[in-house]
Amino acid sequence: MSYQNAYDGYHAVNLDTQTSRASPVELVLLLTDGLLDELARARAHIVARRYEQKAISIDKCLEIINGLSGSLDFEGGGDTVTNLARVYEFCANHLHRAGIKLDPAMVDEVTRVLSTIRQGWKGIQDRNG
Template identity: 50%
Template sequence: MNPYAMNEGYDSYRSVDLEARAAAASPYELVLVLFDGLLDELARARGHIEAKRYQQKGRSLEKCMNILNGLSSALDYEAGGQVVQDLARLYDYCIYRLSDVSVSLSLETLDEVQRLLGVLREGWAGVNAARA
């Protein structure tokens, strides 16, 4: 079986699943969906670096940076105060570190970003649970 075709099929399934989850999500659940996609894509980027698939690595990191930019642009700077400003700086830091990974191929830097975003995802899950 062609592994490329399998990967393409999985990507199509994942896309449909993501669209269905997003359509039914509250704003907080949507943030969690984005974080889940972001963390999945970071894991894929790691696999691409380890397998020396540099073109796919570039696409994965670009997707991650796009998601982070989207999360940052959705922040309510007027109502959020210092917390939102700190969150925006953290998103920017992660984007900066991912651009470094794109060139350096540093798995340690990728792991740092994944840890930071994992903690943020847990925080958003807590906010979502408290609102339920």
């Protein structure tokens, strides 16, 4: 077994452990943290001109964004949820264009927006224990 396979196995078990006992807010934070990590990889792939890896990273990011958006409670969330859905849609569209234009600054903008959203979720977690 290679080092990378061992690391991937450990990471999968660790993630399973974290998600099995996480609250909904903690799950959003875990997903957002993973998304931010993958955005950094996508940006690095653009800068290094590793286009195949860039495409894979952007696809992973889009899957996470779509998962976050798809889990929103539109019936109970009101305007806040509607606005959050719009922000996720902006991020997905902007990231898609960043991949086409090969523009790391566009990835940076998505990262800033999602980091702000993460801070909001973290504030909710801190207030609710």
